[in-house]
Amino acid sequence: MVQSTLALGVEAVGCAAFDAGIKGAFGYPGTPSTEGFEAVELLIHGARDGRVAQWAANEKVAYDLALGMSYTGHRTLVTMKHVGLNVAMDAYTNSALTGVWGGLVVLVADDPGMHSSQNEQDSRRLAEFAWLPCLEPSTVQECYDLTFRAFALSEALQVPVMLRIVTRLAHCRAALARRATQAPASRGTVPESAIQDWVLIPANARRRYVDLLAKQPRLMAETTPLNRLVPGTTRRGVALSGMGRAYFGQLLHENPALAALPRLEIAAYPVDPALEQAFLAQVDEIVVLEEDYPVLEERLGLRGAARVRGRLDGTLPRTGELSPRLLKDALGLEAPAGKTATSLELPVRAPRFCDGCGHVDAYEALREALIQADAPETRVFGDIGCYTLAAQEPMAAIHAVVEMGASISMAVGAALAGRTPSVAVIGDSTFGHSGLPALLTAADAGVNVTVIILDNRVVGMTGQQPSQALDQVERMVRGMGIPDDQLQVLLPVPKQHDANVASVEAALRHPGPSVVVFRRECIQSIRRGVLKDHDRQERERCTTEVCS
Amino acid sequence: MNAPRIHGIVLSGVGGQGVLSLAQILLEALRRSGLHALQSEIHGMSQRGGSVHAQVCFSEAALTSPILDEGGADLLIALEPLEALRYVSMLRIDGHLVVAEEPQMDMAGYPPLDDVYAALKAVRGAHLVDTEDLARRLNHRQAGGMALLGMASKFLPVDIAVWRDVIAQRFEAKGARITEKNLEAFKAGRGLIQNPVDLT
Numbered sequence A: 001m002v003q004s005t006l007a008l009g010v011e012a013v014g015c016a017a018f019d020a021g022i023k024g025a026f027g028y029p030g031t032p033s034t035e036g037f038e039a040v041e042l043l044i045h046g047a048r049d050g051r052v053a054q055w056a057a058n059e060k061v062a063y064d065l066a067l068g069m070s071y072t073g074h075r076t077l078v079t080m081k082h083v084g085l086n087v088a089m090d091a092y093t094n095s096a097l098t099g100v101w102g103g104l105v106v107l108v109a110d111d112p113g114m115h116s117s118q119n120e121q122d123s124r125r126l127a128e129f130a131w132l133p134c135l136e137p138s139t140v141q142e143c144y145d146l147t148f149r150a151f152a153l154s155e156a157l158q159v160p161v162m163l164r165i166v167t168r169l170a171h172c173r174a175a176l177a178r179r180a181t182q183a184p185a186s187r188g189t190v191p192e193s194a195i196q197d198w199v200l201i202p203a204n205a206r207r208r209y210v211d212l213l214a215k216q217p218r219l220m221a222e223t224t225p226l227n228r229l230v231p232g233t234t235r236r237g238v239a240l241s242g243m244g245r246a247y248f249g250q251l252l253h254e255n256p257a258l259a260a261l262p263r264l265e266i267a268a269y270p271v272d273p274a275l276e277q278a279f280l281a282q283v284d285e286i287v288v289l290e291e292d293y294p295v296l297e298e299r300l301g302l303r304g305a306a307r308v309r310g311r312l313d314g315t316l317p318r319t320g321e322l323s324p325r326l327l328k329d330a331l332g333l334e335a336p337a338g339k340t341a342t343s344l345e346l347p348v349r350a351p352r353f354c355d356g357c358g359h360v361d362a363y364e365a366l367r368e369a370l371i372q373a374d375a376p377e378t379r380v381f382g383d384i385g386c387y388t389l390a391a392q393e394p395m396a397a398i399h400a401v402v403e404m405g406a407s408i409s410m411a412v413g414a415a416l417a418g419r420t421p422s423v424a425v426i427g428d429s430t431f432g433h434s435g436l437p438a439l440l441t442a443a444d445a446g447v448n449v450t451v452i453i454l455d456n457r458v459v460g461m462t463g464q465q466p467s468q469a470l471d472q473v474e475r476m477v478r479g480m481g482i483p484d485d486q487l488q489v490l491l492p493v494p495k496q497h498d499a500n501v502a503s504v505e506a507a508l509r510h511p512g513p514s515v516v517v518f519r520r521e522c523i524q525s526i527r528r529g530v531l532k533d534h535d536r537q538e539r540e541r542c543t544t545e546v547c548s
Numbered sequence B: 001m002n003a004p005r006i007h008g009i010v011l012s013g014v015g016g017q018g019v020l021s022l023a024q025i026l027l028e029a030l031r032r033s034g035l036h037a038l039q040s041e042i043h044g045m046s047q048r049g050g051s052v053h054a055q056v057c058f059s060e061a062a063l064t065s066p067i068l069d070e071g072g073a074d075l076l077i078a079l080e081p082l083e084a085l086r087y088v089s090m091l092r093i094d095g096h097l098v099v100a101e102e103p104q105m106d107m108a109g110y111p112p113l114d115d116v117y118a119a120l121k122a123v124r125g126a127h128l129v130d131t132e133d134l135a136r137r138l139n140h141r142q143a144g145g146m147a148l149l150g151m152a153s154k155f156l157p158v159d160i161a162v163w164r165d166v167i168a169q170r171f172e173a174k175g176a177r178i179t180e181k182n183l184e185a186f187k188a189g190r191g192l193i194q195n196p197v198d199l200t
Helices: A009-019 A034-047 A059-071 A082-087 A089-098 A123-129 A140-157 A192-198 A202-226 A243-254 A256-260 A273-280 A295-302 A324-331 A358-372 A386-391 A406-416 A428-445 A473-479 A494-509 A523-528 A532-544 B019-032 B081-085 B113-121 B131-138 B143-153 B160-174 B176-190
Strands: A005-008 A024-027 A052-055 A076-081 A104-110 A161-166 A172-176 A228-230 A236-241 A263-266 A285-289 A307-309 A422-427 A449-455 A487-490 A514-519 B007-014 B036-041 B051-059 B073-078 B091-100 B126-129
Touching (some): A005 A009, A005 A140, A009 A024, A009 A076, A009 A104, A009 A140, A009 A161, A024 A034, A024 A059, A034 A052, A034 A076, A059 A076, A059 A082, A059 A104, A082 A089, A082 A104, A082 A123, A089 A123, A089 A202, A104 A123, A104 A140, A123 A161, A123 A295, A140 A172, A192 A202, A236 A243, A236 A295, A243 A256, A243 A263, A243 A285, A243 A324, A263 A273, A273 A295, A285 A295, A295 A307, A358 A386, A358 A449, A358 A494, A358 A514, A386 A422, A406 A422, A406 A428, A428 A449, A428 A473, A449 A473, A449 A494, A473 A487, A473 A514, A494 A514, B007 B081, B019 B051, B019 B160, B081 B113, B091 B143, B113 B126, B126 B143, B131 B143, B131 B176, B143 B160, B143 B176, B160 B176
Parallel strands (some): A024 A052, A024 A076, A076 A104, A104 A161, A236 A263, A236 A285, B073 B091, B091 B126
Antiparallel strands (some): A005 A172, A172 B036, A228 A263, B007 B051, B036 B051
């Protein structure tokens, strides 16, 4: 057995992309995808062979960076969480039509059970939607091996390939055997003869859509070898995908009698209808074990050939993650009796702001300023980041959180309905991700909206990655059309509380749009010294040049 | 023929206490002992002072499921007493738990501490340790985690030399003194369990 290293599932994808010779990796942080980018970034920085790892301002930008690199004939990886794919959706869907030149793999990490997300959408649906293949590993080693396969597939079919993992696999750590690292190599830029394939004016797009549909049988021929039908001896079977496959594999080890069940094991989509038919011919009843949406379950159910059990008929819960216990219950297996849980009531220990976090001081100032401005009932539109924690009691300081960048536009929408003052709270990185166009509209709308930018100088929640808005927030705000006299930069510390309250109150009372930036570095980032080098370089630069 | 048994360890505590770090040491030690091992952890928001837990499975046979069923764990290592109680039902009937007594009470509705200790002591196989006292005696503020690992080690099929290597490697970057301190805490914890049960 080769056990060269220990890695998380999501890191295994990054390692594989590096070993498969990518020229560059792009992404935007988001749990549970973040460590995939970080793993490849670490390898790239260590290799010093001209490869690049670049965080992007958002997932759409990351995807377009990858597509541009693919255009030059290089392999590339782009990483994001499931809801990040929504942000990249335009690029992703249309790249199915342009196709790729160098292999392009998009790692999408889904979060069933919503450990750190606002929904549990299933990315397999978006692969189907875009007519693209999706590979779904079930172990750390498969994360690695299927990433290699995904690059080969992407180049063979000239389409982007989605690699879909879920939280439990992303954050499963296990031994990983790596292959030899390939050096990045380009097959050359898109040749002149193929340029029109990449220009999606309607005349070309119509042709490319026909081409994409024509690729589907070949696509299925390429994915089919990754799926398999294991015959059994009973008329009751199981259909397995992703973690369903992993959990069932373990149960099979513990209960060898389960080998009697015919099983359909899926690791790649689309699934060949002939394989489905062959499976259904062997069974009268099946249980479908897949993570998230009932994708396989619906497909198999539509064939009407067997009784299909799963999330739709209540055999498994309609929402949330699979677990070994749920599998046992669904299969009618006995579960071991363990120790009895305590009868003592155990309140939830919710995550909270770090001691000394500047966000707390900023929220305190906002709360009091709303009282001073005679608007204590104001609804505050929040956004995605550590500062979302303020939605919890006892702070209850924000009253809506939807998706990246929603705070500003929703506040403007409420203000346009006449509900003023209207307040948005957004972090610096989220502002750079999706807040900029919203602020442009806010400035244009001219309504009384106060945008609070909590600038902690990093992407705090996902592990203090560098924020692309670093040292740029004021310039960005001015550039979006907010006048100088409606932009204030405050230091959120207890000592400044009274002055901060007065400043925020003035912004709230201003009849037009205003922006208040609360800037203090994330204390975790200070502790780790994330920006130490950056700040030293800036100080040195400032002694030799005139700084703004 | 019976398949080799799958063993499980649950680790729990509060964000910032080092639960994931302990889990990684365990994983590496088991792997170096020639066993198949998997570790499961959850990142993200839970790290901000919330409950954190990780699981480690190991076996002589290959593994695919990173998470344990309720009643499937042999051992619970808890860095905080209330966080221990949350996972008692993860343990097998004959499972053991090693628990730090020092509470982290910075949360709403923490039950009376005496009730928490009483509930823990009512669980067969519970080994509570006064980590605060131990830390004082060893003059090492963060001795608790390593001491718990030392206690846990008495239940695990890992050679003492492997533990030493893995711990030393883990703290290598922090210097010889820190490494020594951690090995000392590990040894102190190991001495607290008199009659270990061989899980294999």
